[in-house]
Amino acid sequence: MGNLNSTKKIVLTGGGTAGHVTPNIALLPSLRDAGYEISYIGSYDGIEKKLITDFDIPYYGIATGKFRRYLDIKNITDPFRVIKGLGEARKYLKKINPDVVFSKGGFVSVPVVRAAASLHIPCIIHESDMTPGLANKLCIPVAEKVCCNFPETMTMLPKEKAVLTGSPIREELTKGDKIAALDMCGFTANKPVILVIGGSLGAASINKAVREALPKLLTDFQVIHICGKDKIDNMLLHMEGYVQFEYVKAELKDMFALAELVISRAGANSICELLALKKPNLLIPLSANSSRGDQILNAKSFESQGFSMVLDDDNLSPGLLAEKVMELYFTRQTYLDAMGKSNLLASIKSIMKLIEDAAAKE
Ligand SMILES: CC(=O)N[C@H]1[C@@H](OP(=O)(O)OP(=O)(O)OC[C@H]2O[C@@H](n3ccc(=O)[nH]c3=O)[C@H](O)[C@@H]2O)O[C@H](CO)[C@@H](O)[C@@H]1O
Structure with missing residues (x-):
């Protein structure tokens, strides 16, 4: 999309457990330093909402459903919640008009990333586990780049998308x-x-x-x-x-x-x-x-x-x-x-570079 003559904007998404939120929190200082206006799209009342409220960032709640691998009555209702979430995510993305979306995964991220892709907003995804989770698997086909935490993950992803960045840690x-x-x-x-x-x-x-x-x-x-x-x-x-x-x-x-x-x-x-x-x-x-x-x-x-x-x-x-x-x-x-050899800030820098490159796309 791209915002001509205006501040750079980013939407962060991810939730369900804190592990799908804290890496987003780790990026906040660098995003602010780089001049981004930051918004968050998460579920109506998930842990992401509780964690993000501490950071004075506009938060938009959407409906979300789980993609289960086991039988559950909610498997009938959850697809409708995902469709609702998709509509809500599209509405908020149109309103915010971000240059880029960064997704840390978790089920709530699926409607956000898919809606962003349908609006031609570039999406960067982060996978912190060795094997991609189901939510990320559903988003990888439309993602610009996929940040990986383990070298082993690179071999499981399309070559042109996978980038080894590590996981951003809160400084x-x-x-x-x-x-x-x-x-x-x-x-x-x-x-x-x-x-x-x-x-x-x-x-x-x-x-x-x-x-x-x-x-x-x-x-x-x-x-x-x-x-x-x-x-x-x-x-x-x-x-x-x-x-x-x-x-x-x-x-x-x-x-x-x-x-x-x-x-x-x-x-x-x-x-x-x-x-x-x-x-x-x-x-x-x-x-x-x-x-x-x-x-x-x-x-x-x-x-x-x-x-x-x-x-x-x-x-x-x-x-x-x-x-x-x-x-x-x-x-x-x-x-x-x-x-002794780990480098705390390396992953934030490499993810910021991917975000900047994606945001610069018209
Ligand atoms: C049960 C489940 O689905 N677990 C998954 C979930 O775990 P989970 O949400 O536990 O994720 P992680 O262990 O990756 O991260 C937990 C985060 O919460 C923070 N923290 C924890 C406790 C606390 O009191 N305060 C606090 O800030 C930790 O510092 C860390 O930043 O996401 C991870 C990342 O995709 C996966 O690897 C896990 O398999």
């Missing part, structure tokens, strides 16, 4: 304050801290194993546990050296600064953050029984590069978890050495 995550985290958690400064993050939604199996392993873990460590919405265990609220949070926003940077080790799901953005922040980590990827297995591939790739220790969700037990944590603690320098 503020590097600016954490250990003392602020100690205060917030009521911890002492002379015992190492483990941060547990079960992805943006929390992970029931990790929550259970960590809680059952607490008698062992708390002998040598203090534990910050981000356990997911509605997953706080009230029985453990006053346990010394253990604190729980459902989800944290600005405080996450301080917790990262304080943590000596991190136990985490293997969501693509989470693991890139651990790499960028150089945190020795134990990954427990979401099992293939409850996903397409993308986290297992993400974790294997990080394990083979020496960045992570991996524990199968299917083999998870409190005893094994505590054992692996001790092993990680004593071998952490090996992981720190391997992670």
Whole structure:
């Protein structure tokens, strides 16, 4: 499309889980520096709306439906919601008239990208997992370029579209304050801290194993546990050296600064953050029984590069978890050495270049 004689405009989209939103947030400072007027199209009330409201960006909600691989009554109604979303996305895109759309994926992005393509607005897509998700698969045919996080993904995509950029990480995550985290958690400064993050939604199996392993873990460590919405265990609220949070926003940077080790799901953005922040980590990827297995591939790739220790969700037990944590603690320098070469800002720069090139198209 192109805006003659006017400010450059970009529409960001992506949602459903935080992993489809935080990379967009990571791009905001650079987009602002480059003079873009930024708008966001997401679902009416998804996590993207809650996360984006903090950034003073016009937000447009559309109807969205899931593309499931299993039988569900909603498979009958959701296609109508997607069609409705497509109409709404077209209406908002016409109103905003952006030069470019950047999509981080998730189901809400499909109507936005397809509507943008029908209006001849160039779209850049980002795939953070090793294998493209279904939403991105539906958008790749109409995308200008597809940013990849793993070299392995490049071989699965049309050659002329795939670009290896890595995942944009929020720069503020590097600016954490250990003392602020100690205060917030009521911890002492002379015992190492483990941060547990079960992805943006929390992970029931990790929550259970960590809680059952607490008698062992708390002998040598203090534990910050981000356990997911509605997953706080009230029985453990006053346990010394253990604190729980459902989800944290600005405080996450301080917790990262304080943590000596991190136990985490293997969501693509989470693991890139651990790499960028150089945190020795134990990954427990979401099992293939409850996903397409993308986290297992993400974790294997990080394990083979020496960045992570991996524990199968299917083999998870409190005893094994505590054992692996001790092993990680004593071998952490090996992981720190391997992670030493990552470059936090490289991916933001390379994605910005693709956005600028696409926006310059008439
Ligand atoms: C269950 C599911 O569908 N998981 C997918 C989802 O995970 P999920 O949404 O968990 O995605 P990621 O692990 O990639 O990213 C989570 C993001 O949320 C942030 N965060 C998390 C907790 C918190 O309290 N505060 C906070 O800011 C993390 O710092 C990170 O930036 O998208 C990922 C990226 O496509 C996929 O790899 C995962 O397989």
